[in-house]
Amino acid sequence: MKNAGxxxxxxxARHCAAGCSDKxxxxxxxxxxxxxxxxxxxxxxxxxxxxxxxxxxxxxMMDLQxxxxxxxxxxxxxxxxxxxxxxYPDGADRFTTLTDYIDEFLAGCVEEILRMHRLDAxxxxxxxxxxxxxxxxxxxxxxxxxxxxxMVTPVDFHTPADLLSKWVRKIDVAAWVGxxxxxxxxxxxLFLALMPFRLAHxxxxxxLKGNADRAKIENFMxxxxxxxxSPDQAGxxxxxxxxxxxxxxxxxxxxxxxxxxxxxxxxxxxxxxNLIGKRDHLVPPEASAAxxxxxxxxxxxxxxxxxGHIGMYISARAQREVPAxxxxxxxxx
Amino acid sequence: MADDLWQQWRSLAALAVPPxxxxxxxxAGDGAxxxxxxxxxxxxxxxxxxxxxxxxxNAAAPAAAEAARxxxxxxxxxxxxxxxxxxxxxxxxxxxxxxxxxxxxxxALGLTREHQLRWDRTAEAWxxxxxxxxxxxxxxxxxxxxxxxxxxxxxxxxxxxxxxPEALHGLYDTWIDCAEEVYARMAHSDAYCNALAECVNAGxxxxxxxxxxxxxxxxxxxxxxxxxxxxxTLRLRSVEEHLRAASKALKTQxxxxxxGKQGQRKSKDAGSRARRGRRKSSP
Numbered sequence: 001m002k003n004a005g006x007x008x009x010x011x012x013a014r015h016c017a018a019g020c021s022d023k024x025x026x027x028x029x030x031x032x033x034x035x036x037x038x039x040x041x042x043x044x045x046x047x048x049x050x051x052x053x054x055x056x057x058x059x060x061m062m063d064l065q066x067x068x069x070x071x072x073x074x075x076x077x078x079x080x081x082x083x084x085x086x087x088y089p090d091g092a093d094r095f096t097t098l099t100d101y102i103d104e105f106l107a108g109c110v111e112e113i114l115r116m117h118r119l120d121a122x123x124x125x126x127x128x129x130x131x132x133x134x135x136x137x138x139x140x141x142x143x144x145x146x147x148x149x150x151m152v153t154p155v156d157f158h159t160p161a162d163l164l165s166k167w168v169r170k171i172d173v174a175a176w177v178g179x180x181x182x183x184x185x186x187x188x189x190l191f192l193a194l195m196p197f198r199l200a201h202x203x204x205x206x207x208l209k210g211n212a213d214r215a216k217i218e219n220f221m222x223x224x225x226x227x228x229x230s231p232d233q234a235g236x237x238x239x240x241x242x243x244x245x246x247x248x249x250x251x252x253x254x255x256x257x258x259x260x261x262x263x264x265x266x267x268x269x270x271x272x273x274n275l276i277g278k279r280d281h282l283v284p285p286e287a288s289a290a291x292x293x294x295x296x297x298x299x300x301x302x303x304x305x306x307x308g309h310i311g312m313y314i315s316a317r318a319q320r321e322v323p324a325x326x327x328x329x330x331x332x333x
Numbered sequence: 334m335a336d337d338l339w340q341q342w343r344s345l346a347a348l349a350v351p352p353x354x355x356x357x358x359x360x361a362g363d364g365a366x367x368x369x370x371x372x373x374x375x376x377x378x379x380x381x382x383x384x385x386x387x388x389x390x391n392a393a394a395p396a397a398a399e400a401a402r403x404x405x406x407x408x409x410x411x412x413x414x415x416x417x418x419x420x421x422x423x424x425x426x427x428x429x430x431x432x433x434x435x436x437x438x439x440x441a442l443g444l445t446r447e448h449q450l451r452w453d454r455t456a457e458a459w460x461x462x463x464x465x466x467x468x469x470x471x472x473x474x475x476x477x478x479x480x481x482x483x484x485x486x487x488x489x490x491x492x493x494x495x496x497x498p499e500a501l502h503g504l505y506d507t508w509i510d511c512a513e514e515v516y517a518r519m520a521h522s523d524a525y526c527n528a529l530a531e532c533v534n535a536g537x538x539x540x541x542x543x544x545x546x547x548x549x550x551x552x553x554x555x556x557x558x559x560x561x562x563x564x565x566t567l568r569l570r571s572v573e574e575h576l577r578a579a580s581k582a583l584k585t586q587x588x589x590x591x592x593g594k595q596g597q598r599k600s601k602d603a604g605s606r607a608r609r610g611r612r613k614s615s616p
Binding site for chain 1: 374375412415416502505506509512513516517520521526527529530533534536537538540541544559562563566567570577
């Protein structure tokens with residue numbers, strides 16, 4: 001591509017809309033929307049799969065574009081896919097707590113799906129922080145979850161490679177957040193600071209190595225959009241998450257309580273599939289792998305991929321392997 | 334060299350920043366316009382890299398080592414800006430000036446005591462931020478110094494190469510690898526974690542103090558404050574919680590007649606799950 005074309009592609013790409021699969025909102029509560037994706041293949045016959053994404057960044061990363069969509073891969077396997085979009089918290093949401101997110105909003109989505117399908121339990125795929133929420137929910141409501149899949153999910157927050165954890169351990173989070181929300185821009189800075197030379201410099205210099213065609217540039221800009229489309233974090237929930245998980249590592253040793261009830265991973269007996277990115281710089285593989293020794297489940301499968309955190313959603317290898325692995329695992333349960 | 338990264342960046346720069354006053358200026362949202370700093374950085378890098386490659390093509394070992402050291406120092410200087418905070422770094426000077434202007438070094442007495450103490454806390458927070466910022470900048474500077482040394486050492490192990498796009502890309506990637514490795518070691522250290530935490534904590538103290546000062550003025554002018562809005566939000570939240578609890582209680586009452594059927598289905602699920610229990614490990 002000539003430079004004039006490159007410039008035009010860069011300028012045009014900013015308008016590209018992330019998200020490619022058809023979906024409809026089936027339930028809402030406040031800013032939360034529960035989406036159900038339209039099927040594109042013959043049903044696999046499993047119970048619905050609810051994707052619980054993180055509060056950090058937006059869930060469209062799971063459905064970025066046709067050839068980079070984990071959701072599309074799952075739909076192609078015949079799964080009935082639901083997704084929670086938490087929305088963009090604003091100042092009015094500053095007192096929203098983890099209890100609200102897990103025991104009200106997530107629980108509300110689960111109840112709605114179960115009501116629609118007249119089921120007692122569904123499958124959950126928790127992604128990153130959403131995996132932590134899914135673990136908590138499964139521990140609090142074990143009868144509501146048939147199978148649990150955790151993807152790039154931190155469980156032990158005090159592993160040696162966890163740089164984010166080391167950084168925030170001595171921060172006075174209550175003072176940092178105050179009574180307000182935490183700005184998404186602050187989080188972006190924090191994430192860039194994990195690998196500043198690669199993420200704030202090399203990535204852009206690399207864009208013009210070789211011949212970047214329109215498709216590559218649009219893909220680049222979509223990922224760029226996702227990376228910096230960071231919602232502010234509801235203050236109370238953010239404070240609880242950092243203190244309970246990053247600072248006090250409460251999932252280890254079953255020391256966590258949500259809504260006055262103990263979150264005991266040891267009591268989890270359901271089948272669990274744990275998907276780990278071996279090159280994940282945000283959630284070190286050991287932080288995810290710890291789950292196996294902490295849960296009571298005898299049906300526990302770990303799948304490791306030679307991918308980074310973002311590569312687990314959008315890399316070509318992830319597209320080929322992750323949805324198929326999930327579908328295979330679910331089909332036998 | 335049509336594929337030369339430097340040439341591409343230059344062409345892109347020309348497109349992103351039109352030369353004439355009649356040309357339409359690009360908006361900040363344009364993808365290429367945001368690349369202008371990288372275009373400038375690429376130009377400087379390519380120029381220094383060419384000098385290095387040309388200078389070492391037939392040079393003796395000591396001269397090549399010196400050229401590598403010079404190149405490393407250039408990169409260290411160029412990347413120092415990556416760690417500059419966006420605000421003016423002379424926070425201590427500003428805090429000191431504020432202290433003098435408001436007479437904050439004097440003992441707090443009488444009617445103005447509480448007001449003086451609030452401003453005193455603000456100035457103290459600025460001093461803390463400045464101190465932590467200096468500690469962080471020292472660490473960043475040390476990391477860049479060590480990265481430049483590592484980079485020069487790695488260049489010393491390479492065979493002299495002619496100038497080519499591949500050689501230029503290779504030098505850049507080697508520098509990024511060195512810088513990232515050294516930075517990672519520094520970022521995991523207690524010294525860095527402590528300085529970063531102190532910087533954030535001091536920033537929090539400063540924001541709290543500033544908020545208290547602004548709220549004081551808002552009260553004088555009978556303007557609504559964040560504290561008031563928070564109080565109202567919490568009251569509303571309490572009402573919402575009561576409504577939710579009442580709604581749940583109603584739903585529970587409605588479900589009771591169906592519990593018998595659901596109980597039978599649950600026990601069937603639990604039985605089939607128990608039969609399937611097994612443990613697997615990763616491939």
